[in-house]
Amino acid sequence: MRDLQRRVAAFRDARDWRRFHAPKDLAISIALEAAELLEHFQWKDAAAVAAHLHRRRSREALAAEMADVLLLLLSLADVLGVDLKGAALRKLRVNARRYPVARARGTALKYRALRRAGRTGGTR
Numbered sequence: 438m439r440d441l442q443r444r445v446a447a448f449r450d451a452r453d454w455r456r457f458h459a460p461k462d463l464a465i466s467i468a469l470e471a472a473e474l475l476e477h478f479q480w481k482d483a484a485a486v487a488a489h490l491h492r493r494r495s496r497e498a499l500a501a502e503m504a505d506v507l508l509l510l511l512s513l514a515d516v517l518g519v520d521l522k523g524a525a526l527r528k529l530r531v532n533a534r535r536y537p538v539a540r541a542r543g544t545a546l547k548y549r550a551l552r553r554a555g556r557t558g559g560t561r
């Protein structure tokens with residue numbers, strides 16, 4: 438992760454783009470790239486999505502949009518001095534507490550609903 442973040446920063450700095458990378462603009466860019474990711478699914482039913490994802494060129498284009506999001510996220514982490522790997526690991530630990538396997542396995546309930554269901558004994 439750190440190596441990738443360093444390479445992203447080197448790419449940026451070689452082009453003298455750091456001055457354009459205000460946190461606000463990076464956050465906006467992340468949302469815009471995420472929207473480009475969503476375009477792969479927009480107006481498609483499950484069968485059309487499956488067909489789309491079956492095509493190699495579509496999968497490559499989707500992967501490129503995912504990479505755009507990741508690269509901008511790494512740029513934002515760099516500018517803000519955020520240890521993204523550490524933050525992700527902390528969040529994973531939080532989610533492990535919120536979604537204990539015994540209660541969360543096989544259900545898409547949000548953690549608050551999961552807690553309520555645990556108290557009442559319901560599953561859905």
Ligand SMILES: [Mg+2]
Nearest residue numbers: 470473502505
């Ligand atoms: Mg893009």
